[in-house]
Amino acid sequence: LPRHFKLSGAARCRCGAVADESVATETVGCSVYDHAGAFEATVEVRRCAACPPKARMMAGPDLGALGLFNYNNLTIVSHALLNKYDTLLSASETTFHGFCEVMQREYEAYGSPTPFMGEDRFRTCWFSFMNLQVFEDSFSCDKCGNNPRVVVVDGVTVGFQKRRQTSSLRPPTHTCAESAFHEDVKPPRVPLQLIPDQALRKKAIALIKWAQPGGSAP
Numbered sequence: 278l279p280r281h282f283k284l285s286g287a288a289r290c291r292c293g294a295v296a297d298e299s300v301a302t303e304t305v306g307c308s309v310y311d312h313a314g315a316f317e318a319t320v321e322v323r324r325c326a327a328c329p330p331k332a333r334m335m336a337g338p339d340l341g342a343l344g345l346f347n348y349n350n351l352t353i354v355s356h357a358l359l360n361k362y363d364t365l366l367s368a369s370e371t372t373f374h375g376f377c378e379v380m381q382r383e384y385e386a387y388g389s390p391t392p393f394m395g396e397d398r399f400r401t402c403w404f405s406f407m408n409l410q411v412f413e414d415s416f417s418c419d420k421c422g423n424n425p426r427v428v429v430v431d432g433v434t435v436g437f438q439k440r441r442q443t444s445s446l447r448p449p450t451h452t453c454a455e456s457a458f459h460e461d462v463k464p465p466r467v468p469l470q471l472i473p474d475q476a477l478r479k480k481a482i483a484l485i486k487w488a489q490p491g492g493s494a495p
Contacts, residue, residue, distance in 0.1 A: 278309060278343065282353075284321035288336035291349065294327035296336035305335070309345070311355040314389035322350050348402045352394065359406050373400045429471065 281304075288296045300323045307320045320337055328334035337350040344356045358380075365371035373396050381393040394402075418425045472478040
């Protein structure tokens with residue numbers, strides 16, 4: 278990977294505005310994080326005229342052709358690193374904290390001159406990268422066709438096998454004195470049920486039971 282990223286073509290700011298090409302370019306320092314190490318580099322940027330001057334927002338290169346995700350011109354993450362977390366998340370439900378701990382140890386083992394980023398920054402980069410991806414599913418309905426607007430699915434309860442039960446085995450929801458405590462957790466303002474009204478929801482459930490074979494009248 279290069280140690281200097283040039284600004285080629287139209288540069289887009291985080292606000293979505295395209296920077297004016299007549300504006301002079303500036304060079305700022307950045308950190309590039311790959312799957313085996315990180316290093317310091319420089320990147321060319323242009324000031325965004327659409328953002329307030331106090332915000333000091335910059336428009337930088339896309340870098341997608343190099344297999345890189347430019348988060349904010351200061352933090353650049355390789356697609357290989359982000360895809361690595363995708364694989365671990367889907368295979369073993371790896372947490373952000375656990376992944377960052379593993380990557381920090383790998384960086385130390387490979388002698389990376391720059392340590393791995395913090396957990397909060399990686400979480401923000403990963404969700405920002407996922408927001409740019411196009412996801413499709415295979416849901417299909419005989420009446421609605423492919424990709425219906427509303428899909429109702431059933432949940433799955435996963436438990437531990439009795440033969441694997443030990444005195445130290447605890448469910449994921451178990452709390453102790455060392456558990457993390459978050460004071461800013463607030464319940465959602467918008468109800469999460471498909472039918473927010475409780476009385477109407479009960480009538481709908483009763484109607485579904487009545488429509489089933491052998492169902493009783495609601």
